[in-house]
Amino acid sequence: MILAAGTRRRAGRAVAIVGVTGFGGLSLLAHPALAGTSDPRAVAALERAATAAHALSYVGTQYVSSYSPAGSHSVVLKVRHMAGQGSVVAVASSSGGRTSVYASDAALPGVADLAVSGLDGAALRLLQQTYDLQLDSSGAYPCVVALRQDGHAAARFWLDPATWLVTRREVYGNDGNVVRTSAFVDLRATSSVQLMTASRSLVAEVGERRLGLGEVAGLTAAGWIVPRVLPGQLVLYDVRMHDDGSVVHLGYSDGLSTVSVFEQRGRLDEGAVAGWRRDTVDGADVWWDGSTLPARVVWSARGRVWTVVADASAESVRDVVSELPHEKAPHRGFWARIGHGLSRLLSWLNPFD
Amino acid sequence: MSAHLGPRLSAFIDGELSHADRDRVLAHLTHCAECRGVVEAERQVKSRLSGLGQPEPPATLLAKLHGLPAPTGGGMATRPSAAARRPDTLGGRRRPRRSPRPLGGHRLRRAAVGASAVVAVALSAAFAVGGADQGGTTVRPQVDQFTVEHASVSGTVPLVDPASLVGGSTP
Numbered sequence: 303m304i305l306a307a308g309t310r311r312r313a314g315r316a317v318a319i320v321g322v323t324g325f326g327g328l329s330l331l332a333h334p335a336l337a338g339t340s341d342p343r344a345v346a347a348l349e350r351a352a353t354a355a356h357a358l359s360y361v362g363t364q365y366v367s368s369y370s371p372a373g374s375h376s377v378v379l380k381v382r383h384m385a386g387q388g389s390v391v392a393v394a395s396s397s398g399g400r401t402s403v404y405a406s407d408a409a410l411p412g413v414a415d416l417a418v419s420g421l422d423g424a425a426l427r428l429l430q431q432t433y434d435l436q437l438d439s440s441g442a443y444p445c446v447v448a449l450r451q452d453g454h455a456a457a458r459f460w461l462d463p464a465t466w467l468v469t470r471r472e473v474y475g476n477d478g479n480v481v482r483t484s485a486f487v488d489l490r491a492t493s494s495v496q497l498m499t500a501s502r503s504l505v506a507e508v509g510e511r512r513l514g515l516g517e518v519a520g521l522t523a524a525g526w527i528v529p530r531v532l533p534g535q536l537v538l539y540d541v542r543m544h545d546d547g548s549v550v551h552l553g554y555s556d557g558l559s560t561v562s563v564f565e566q567r568g569r570l571d572e573g574a575v576a577g578w579r580r581d582t583v584d585g586a587d588v589w590w591d592g593s594t595l596p597a598r599v600v601w602s603a604r605g606r607v608w609t610v611v612a613d614a615s616a617e618s619v620r621d622v623v624s625e626l627p628h629e630k631a632p633h634r635g636f637w638a639r640i641g642h643g644l645s646r647l648l649s650w651l652n653p654f655d
Numbered sequence: 656m657s658a659h660l661g662p663r664l665s666a667f668i669d670g671e672l673s674h675a676d677r678d679r680v681l682a683h684l685t686h687c688a689e690c691r692g693v694v695e696a697e698r699q700v701k702s703r704l705s706g707l708g709q710p711e712p713p714a715t716l717l718a719k720l721h722g723l724p725a726p727t728g729g730g731m732a733t734r735p736s737a738a739a740r741r742p743d744t745l746g747g748r749r750r751p752r753r754s755p756r757p758l759g760g761h762r763l764r765r766a767a768v769g770a771s772a773v774v775a776v777a778l779s780a781a782f783a784v785g786g787a788d789q790g791g792t793t794v795r796p797q798v799d800q801f802t803v804e805h806a807s808v809s810g811t812v813p814l815v816d817p818a819s820l821v822g823g824s825t826p
Contacts, residue, residue, distance in 0.1 A: 510804055540808050551801075553808040560809035564801045568794030575798075591798070596805060598798055607794045611805035636782075643781030 340435035344446045347437060347461055349426055354466040359385045362489035368482045370616035381486075384495040429557025432535050433457075443469065448558065454478060457558050465491045473558055473615065481615035510542040510551055517541065526550050526565060527606070533621035534614070536561055554622075559614035561622055566609075570602035583620070586628035603627040659690050668697050721766075 360383055367376040380392040429435070433448035433456055441460075448457040455478075460470040470485040513521070518528050518541060530538050532554050540553030552563040575589035578600070582588070588601040597619045599610045604627045612619045660683055666672050667680045684691050 510807075542804070542808070549801075551804055551808070553805075555809075560805070562801065562805035562808055564796065564804075566794055566796065568792040571793040571795045574795035596802055598802065600796055600798065607796050609796045609798055609801050611798075611802050613805075613809055640778060640781045643783065644777070647777075647781055 340430050340433075341437050344435040344437040345426075345430055347444060347446050347466070348429070348435065348459065350466040351459065351461055351468050352426060355383070355468070357385055358465060358467065358491050359383060359493060359495045360465070360467065360489060360491045361495055362486045364484055364486045364489075366482075366484040368615075369480060382495050426557065428537060428539065428555065432537075432556045433558075462489065465489075467491070475615050475617055481617070482613075509545045511545060513541040513543055515539075515541060521550060527604070527627060528552060529625070532561065532563075533625050534559070534618045536614075536618075536622065559612065559618060561610060561612040561614055561619070563622075563626065564609040564611070566607050567605060568602075568607050569605070570600060570607045575600050583624050584628045585630050588623060588628075599623050601628065603629045659687065659693075664690060664693050665697065668694060668701065721762075 360381075362381050364379045364381055365376060366379065367374055377393045381389065382391075383389040429448065433450065436447045436449060438445040438447055438458075443460045444463060446459045446461070447455050448459075450456050454476075455474055457471065457473045459468050461467070462469045467486075467489060469489060471483065472480050473482040475481040515538065518530075518538070521528050521541070528538070528541070528550070529552075532538075535556045536554035536559065537556065538552060539555055540551075542551040542553070543549065544551070549564055549566045552565070554561040554563065572589075575591075578589040578591050580587055581590055583601075586601065586603065588599055591598040591600075597610070597612045597614070597616065599608075599612075599619065601608055601623075606627075608626055610619065610623055610626070612622065614622070660667075660680060663672070663676070663680060667677060672680065684694065
């Protein structure tokens with residue numbers, strides 16, 4: 303729903319731009335077997351949809367639901383987008399409160415630069431190279447199907463033939479069940495939208511600077527752990543660092559789902575995840591926050607605190623979390639802790655230690 | 656001139672003579688320089704010996720005494736009897752060594768309580784420091800901030816849900 307002014311300016315020639323965008327390494331990391339197998343009409347339809355989402359002004363009500371073995375979670379969103387300005391997305395919480403977020407198409411840090419370099423086009427190309435995109439025109443609305451290598455559907459996009467906006471989106475798990483769906487229950491394109499005041503500005507809150515993928519080697523040399531690919535063909539497409547250098551933010555996507563991995567040095571203060579669900583991955587503790595639509599998982603390993611924020615199925619998130627480093631909590635248990643403590647005390651008393 | 660006083664000088668020095676005998680010794684000392692020398696020498700020796708103070712028993716001996724087992728009868732007296740206080744030798748013949756007397760029950764209990772307290776303090780300290788050092792600085796990840804930053808990144812991917820932009824964080 304947000305993208306850059308650069309995209310707006312080039313709305314009429316988006317297809318041409320997509321073809322020339324550079325995104326270092328993506329072509330090497332995407333699934334080679336599916337590259338070039340997509341229906342060009344399906345690719346063109348998605349490109350038009352992505353462009354329309356920023357080039358048009360519209361107002362709509364959208365619901366988003368996610369499903370997992372642990373249960374389902376849904377929110378209703380009021381979406382208002384003004385071409386040339388930005389979006390305000392308001393979500394009503396179950397407690398009756400409302401949070402609205404404003405994001406500017408032009409001023410969102412990094413986005414303008416990314417648009418100039420054609421990130422959205424590159425991300426579309428990532429979707430195209432990860433999945434086999436086919437167009438299904440048999441229904442009342444054109445539908446683009448993203449097929450996995452095994453031929454099963456990974457996602458479906460239904461497009462409004464008048465505006466080319468995506469009116470409904472479904473993402474499927476490996477078992478074929480819907481794991482996430484979103485749909486506009488009403489959608490109206492208009493020439494002008496009065497953006498309501500947002501309670502929070504996404505622009506003001508972000509204090510990161512974007513690094514190029516070419517700086518990954520430097521990060522690795524400095525001790526940061528930067529996987530290029532995560533399970534589910536999630537490819538590293540964005541690298542950022544907090545202004546104070548304390549946190550590295552790695553963005554992964556397959557074109558359908560987005561996963562952010564935040565890495566910072568230190569050991570987790572478990573008070574920060576009080577009330578979260580404790581789970582075990584490879585014998586190590588991780589904490590899940592299942593109360594929000596982006597799944598959030600936090601744990602400690604290898605002298606770092608890892609935070610995963612993901613718009614993906616629970617199964618995919620678990621696969622991602624399992625792929626990242628884990629280690630069992632040291633000195634677990636009473637006697638182990640006593641033994642460690644005695645060892646430390648003796649070391650303090652030993653003048654030769 | 657009378658003869659020298661000999662052993663009576665030692666009794667004089669130790670204050671064991673009667674008034675009459677002491678006066679006679681003092682009268683002799685006024686004109687006998689040899690006996691005055693003997694008295695003077697013995698007084699110096701006595702003075703030095705008294706300045707040494709009471710000798711302390713070795714610490715190992717005390718530890719061994721504290722470690723004696725308690726009496727089987729559960730008695731309460733721990734003071735050694737008069738016979739036990741007598742020296743080991745009597746009339747040049749070595750007394751047979753008495754078997755060690757066990758300590759009383761209350762002292763044992765006191766020792767047990769003390770030992771338990773020491774162990775409890777040591778375990779508490781070990782437990783406290785045993786979980787404190789796992790390396791690295793404690794970190795409270797700013798998950799809500801991260802969620803917003805995730806939204807800014809996912810917003811760059813076309814066709815994601817607007818919910819990604821919201822970040823799912825509701826007050």
